[in-house]
Amino acid sequence: MSEGTLCNKIPIQTDEALKILLSDTGGKQYYQEMKSLDVDTRLLWETIGKTCKSRIHTWLKICAHCGMCADSCFLYRINDQDPKQVPAYKIQSTLGEIIRRKGKVDNAFMMMAMETAWAKCTCCNRCGLYCPHGIDVGIMMGYLRGLLYQQGFVPWELKIGAGMHRVYHAQMDVTDDDFTETFIWMAEEYEEDYPGLTVPVDKVGADIMYTVNAREVKHYPEDLAEAAILFHLAGEDWTVPSKGWEQTSLAMFAGDWAACKIQVESVYDAMERLKPKRMIGTECGHAHRATVVEGPYWAGRKDGLPPAESIHYVEWLAEALRTGKLKIDPKKRIKEPVTLQDSCNYVRNHGLKNITREIMSYIVEPGYFIDMAPNREHNYCCGGGGGFNGIGLYREQRNKALITKRDQILDTGAKLVIAPCHNCWDAIRDLEEEYSIGIRWSFLKPLLIGMVEIPEHLKPKE
Amino acid sequence: MYNLLTGPGLWLSIGICLVGLFVRGVLYVKGLNWQLDRVAYTAHPKAGIKGALRSIFFWILPFGTRSWRTQPFMTVLFFVFHIGAVCIPLFLYAHNMMFQEKLGFSFVSMNQTVADMMSWGVIMSAIFLAIRRLVLPEVRILSTPYDYLILFLSAAPFITGLICRYEIGDYSFFLIVHIIFGEILLISIPFTKLSHILLFFLSRAQIGMDFGIKRGGMKGKGMAW
Incomplete structure (x- = not known):
């Protein structure tokens, strides 16, 4: 088995491994090594056997090849209606082909599949709304990403991102201390303008447990201050967990399902620990999807719901404005x-x-x-x-x-x-x-x- | 020959078709997995059923979805083809006479003029569907010989049926050919893409449950298909 030192099938598990991979600027060596990365065809076929059940299998088999999905795809439209950008083609020529060949595909094929899965589909799921059979290529691309990740064929940044979740339980190297310290510091910065502004950490039984995107902590701390101010002005009983505060999941983009589970369970543990009435996440789309929509399934929750009712920031904001908790100056x-x-x-x-x-x-x-x-x-x-x-x-x-x-x-x-x-x-x-x-x-x-x-x-x- | 084909042949082909479809259906449902599919199928039955029914209803309604509305040419071909393909085998007077005689039961029979229009509709739309496959690059790239074979298998009973209807050439010969094509079609249903006769509904129900349970169905009015 040819495995690179940076590009291989092993997920990032330690801070040291993260730093080494990060130091390979732009993934130069990583992508070089990928060119000679072997495909473990047996593992690939075994994984498909265990995970590709009737839904995806049927989608691939009954696709009528009618092309009605073509126009639904913005990447097809913007790339001069290139037939190779038709959603059905993109999945049939990758996942469909892997299954037809019973997993026996080579390095060049996997490189092509990687480009298709990450550069020709954003998993926006729009095509699923335009197929008469209800075939959602976005879901299948997500599945394909999982197979590619397992084989080590994943873009450099996402290998790092998934590793961050495994090591830091966050999409960036932001520690739990960084989070609480930054949040409290930001609130202090605004305390003069908003007397009494505080960030309650680990309060048990609050109405709201607030979760964020790690990059707010690292790059946009103003966002944290704004969240605190708005909760403060709305008179909300809120808290942030000192652990399990990160709502995002680059692991979901990477197809690293084990890391997805690790990440979302950290948030659910916080919910179990702090028993809030509701969890509210920041203004982030994929974070909401990862933690509220898909997360319960990764965590094995049979009702498909997080441990506490969880809503997106826009839902809280609409409610606060509707009920008059927040009033707009006309x-x-x-x-x-x-x-x-x-x-x-x-x-x-x-x-x-x-x-x-x-x-x-x-x-x-x-x-x-x-x-x-x-x-x-x-x-x-x-x-x-x-x-x-x-x-x-x-x-x-x-x-x-x-x-x-x-x-x-x-x-x-x-x-x-x-x-x-x-x-x-x-x-x-x-x-x-x-x-x-x-x-x-x-x-x-x-x-x-x-x-x-x-x-x-x-x-x-x- | 006629007696063989309309006797045991008919029973056998209908039997294979129905049993085969039943097996496909059972395997499909058994293969659904709440955790792998990430849909809590049984936890929220009301939202699931609502989502499934909406998903089927809007899609079997001509121009009922945004997709149908944005591609009107395809929509007309699709519905003309499928309405004929479903109604003619079941409700044609000549078929019902045979069903009564051979199987001991029959369905309501439709007016012959309507039946003629539907049959021509199926053939014309099949021709345009084939042309569409050849002409549109986004469909051509997807099309395989198998797709043309399925189209041919579906259209052949209608072509031969109309030859019999207008008594062109040797009636008894074409009647035999027609029955053979019909029975080949019935037998191939469970083993080919034609299994979508059943799997269309199951697949639509599945994605409908996905949207109904997980992807927002419990948040508001449901997906605007």
Whole structure:
């Protein structure tokens, strides 16, 4: 068996291994080694035998090859309607072919399959809505990613990402101490403006347990402060867990199912320990999908639900605005053309389509909100979902993929794009950098901070 | 020959078709796995059933989904083909006469003019479906000889049926050919992609349960197919 020192079938388990892999800038040596990585065809076929059951098997077999999925795929459309970008073709020529060959595929095949799984599909699941048989290629691509990961054919950044979850229980090297210290420090920074602002850590029985995206801790600590301020102004009884605070899962993008389980169980343990009434996650799409939608299955929860009721930030925000916990100063509502990005991971994977429009009705002056077309569950991926944003090897393909969203935004005429999802937010930032169309983009929290009324008793004393 | 084909031949082909489909159905349902599929099938029966029914209903309704509406040409071909393919075998007067005589029961028979239109519809749409496979690059890349064979197997009983209907050539010869094609079709149903006669409904129910239970069905009105 030819295995590289960096590129191999062994998941990253230690901080040392993480540092070594990280030091291989851009994965230069990693990808070089991948070219001679052997395929364990027996393992591949055994895994398929154990995990490819009637749903995926039937999908592959009854696909009528009608091509109705073609137009549903934004990557097919943006790549000049290249037939090789038809969802059915992408899965038949990879997973379908592996099964037809009973796992006997070579290195070149796996390299092709890796590019297909990570650079030709963002697992946005849109095609699943356009197939008469209900075949969801996004789900099958996720499955294929798992097979590829097991064989060591995974983009460098995602091998690292999955390793981070195994070592840090977070997508980045952010420790539990880093998290609580940063959160508390950020709250202290704003205490003068918001007297009494605190971050309750590990409070048992709170109404809300809040979970975040590790990069907020590392790169965007303002986001933590904003979350604290909004909970504070809404008078919420909330807490953050000192362990199990990370909601995201790059392991899901990587297809490292064991790491997915490790990660989500850390959050569920926090729920069991702190017994909150509800868990609320930050403005992130895939984090919500990983922890709330898919997570219960990785953790083996038969009812398909997390231990405590878990909602997305947009659901909490809509509720807070609806019930008057948060009040918007009408003078400060958005009075410019504004549009909204639907995150595939919660719109097509959790039905959160009208709740975000409800928020718009509170924070945007009537007449200024313009929906993209198509929207809601038929919306297109931002262009960077499923890990696409983070993979240097496929940057060129990703940048092309952004054009769909660029044109959708341009068609609305809006100069402000609200993106309550980290991945979408990044993609929209990158499309502005790449194509300079003169837009601004924002999460909901910073916009809300600028327009909520501060209750009299919470105002700073002169 | 006619008696052999419409006697034991008919029983055998219908038997293989029904038993085969039953086995396919049982294997499909048995092979569903809540944890691998990541759908809590049995934990939320109400949401699951609602999702499954919605998923089937909107898709068997012509232009009932966004996908059908955005591809009207394909939608017309699809429904003309399938409505004829389902109705003609069951409700054609000549078939019901034979069912009554050989099997001892029959279904309602449809008007002959409607039956003629449906049969022509099946043949015309089969031709256009084949042309579509050849002409559209996004369909051509997916098409294999197997796909054309399935299309041929499905259309052949209709072509030969119309030859008999209009009594072109040697009636008794074409009647035998027609019956043979019909029985080949019946026998191939459980063993080929034609098993979608049943698996379409099961697969649609499955994805409907996925959306109904896990992917938002319990959050609001359900998927806007």
